[in-house]
Amino acid sequence: MSQKTVMDSFRLEGRRVLVTGGSKGLGRVIAGALAEAGADVAVVSRTLSECQAAAQEIAAATGRKTAAFAADVTQAAEVERLAAEVEETFGPIDILVNNAGINVRGASHELAESDWDAVININLKAPFLCARIFGPRMGARGWGRVLNMGSILSVIALPGRAPYASAKAGLLNLTRVLALEWAGQGVTVNALCPGPFATEMNLPLLNDPEKYSAFVAKIPMGRWGELHEVAGAAVFLASDAASFVTGSALFIDGGWTAQ
Ligand SMILES: NC(=O)c1ccc[n+]([C@@H]2O[C@H](COP(=O)([O-])OP(=O)(O)OC[C@H]3O[C@@H](n4cnc5c(N)ncnc54)[C@H](OP(=O)(O)O)[C@@H]3O)[C@@H](O)[C@H]2O)c1
Numbered sequence: 480m481s482q483k484t485v486m487d488s489f490r491l492e493g494r495r496v497l498v499t500g501g502s503k504g505l506g507r508v509i510a511g512a513l514a515e516a517g518a519d520v521a522v523v524s525r526t527l528s529e530c531q532a533a534a535q536e537i538a539a540a541t542g543r544k545t546a547a548f549a550a551d552v553t554q555a556a557e558v559e560r561l562a563a564e565v566e567e568t569f570g571p572i573d574i575l576v577n578n579a580g581i582n583v584r585g586a587s588h589e590l591a592e593s594d595w596d597a598v599i600n601i602n603l604k605a606p607f608l609c610a611r612i613f614g615p616r617m618g619a620r621g622w623g624r625v626l627n628m629g630s631i632l633s634v635i636a637l638p639g640r641a642p643y644a645s646a647k648a649g650l651l652n653l654t655r656v657l658a659l660e661w662a663g664q665g666v667t668v669n670a671l672c673p674g675p676f677a678t679e680m681n682l683p684l685l686n687d688p689e690k691y692s693a694f695v696a697k698i699p700m701g702r703w704g705e706l707h708e709v710a711g712a713a714v715f716l717a718s719d720a721a722s723f724v725t726g727s728a729l730f731i732d733g734g735w736t737a738q
Contacts, residue, residue, distance in 0.1 A: 488720040492517035496717070497565060497572045499552050499609060500579030502529035504678035505628065505709050509576055511537050512710035513717055519544040521569050523561065524579065525551050544569075552579055553600040558608045562616075574624040574717045575613045577606035582680055587641045595642045602646035603653065610657055610668070618664030624717045627654050629670035631732050647672075651728055658726030667725035669716045674732030676704040699734030 496513045500506040501522035514520045514537045522530040522537070522545065530547035538545040546569045550561040565572060580602045583594040606627050617623020632644040633651040651670055658668040675694050677685055684690045695701060712729050715721050730736050 483719070485720065488722075489714055489718045490517050491574070491714070491718055494518040494573040494717075495521070495570050496574040496576065497521045497523060497609075497613070498576040498578055499523050499605065501576070502526060502533045504680065505673065505676060505706065506576065506578035507533050508706045508710055509578060509626075509713040511540065512714055513574065513576075514538075514541040514543040514545065515710075516714045516718070517543070518574065518717070519546075519569070521546040521548060521565055521572070523548045523550055523552065525549060552605040552609055555608050558605075558612055562612045566616075571616060571620065572613050573617060573620075573622060574626070575609055575617075576626045576628070576713070576717075577609055578626075578628045579605060580628060580680070582640075582643045584639045584643070584683065586639055590641065598642035599646050599649075602643065603649045606650055607653060610653075614657060614661055614666055614668070617666045618661055621665045623661070623664075623666035624721075625654075625657060625666065625668040626713060626716050627651075627668070627670045629654070629672040629728055631672055631674050631730065631735050633670065633672050633728065634736055654728070655726040662725060667716075667721065669721070669724060669726070670728040671709065671712055671716065672728050672730045672732065672736075673709055674698060674704055674730075674735045676706055676709070678706070697735055698732070699738065702733065704731060704733060 496518045498506050498510040501510040502524040510520050522533045527549035534545035534547040550557045583598050610625050630647040633647040654670045
């Protein structure tokens with residue numbers, strides 16, 4: 480029996496990926512990295528023009544087939560429409576990256592109900608809605624990957640992060656439940672859990688030198704993550720190299736959660 484070399488097992492040729500929130504930030508880096516590893520990549524967010532720009536850049540840089548779709552993935556009907564459109568125009572999805580997310584920070588007693596709902600809906604409900612559509616289709620084909628973007632706040636707490644930390648902790652257990660449900664069908668489900676990275680979501684921290692340094696002080700490696708530092712972990716979990724890894728969380732946090 481011919482055996483793939485270990486480096487071959489990281490390659491993603493012949494796989495189709497869908498990255499929610501792939502237009503910018505960590506999702507954009509992951510979309511580009513999976514394309515570099517050989518996959519064709521569909522980018523989704525609510526802003527079609529930004530998805531188109533990201534898809535074009537990734538295609539130009541990697542030579543892979545890319546596509547752009549607009550959808551609000553917090554709405555079940557939108558996710559169903561998206562799945563139908565993606566399958567028809569791009570093809571069946573092998574790797575789903577549930578990356579789209581937002582944060583609303585503030586003391587619990589000052590947050591509005593709408594803040595809670597918005598953060599829970601995109602960080603927890605949307606991965607459920609997308610996984611329950613794409614996961615079984617992967618299972619029917621006998622191979623699939625679901626990557627959920629958790630956070631260090633999946634396992635630690637910070638004041639002022641009630642909805643976000645609750646959503647990300649819930650997402651970790653959703654990851655485990657789905658991993659168990661699909662373990663017999665070749666579909667693995669894992670979480671990536673980053674520490675702080677310089678994206679739009681973190682502008683309130685990046686623009687405040689005191690808050691920025693307070694975060695650095697908590698990180699044993701003494702710095703924020705660099706965007707490219709999520710890429711290798713995403714390629715690993717998306718690939719055959721991680722064929723026996725499911726229900727796990729991979730922390731990319733400079734040691735924050737090791738303490
Ligand atoms: N940055 C960090 O330090 C960090 C740390 C730990 C975990 N994470 C997680 O990593 C993921 C990406 O974060 P990021 O910092 O890269 O964020 P970002 O740069 O703010 O990008 C967020 C992406 O999500 C999309 N999005 C938001 N709401 C959406 C919706 N309802 N439907 C579809 N797309 C939606 C945005 O596009 P539109 O607004 O155009 O829809 C955008 O593409 C998130 O899940 C976040 O919680 C980030």
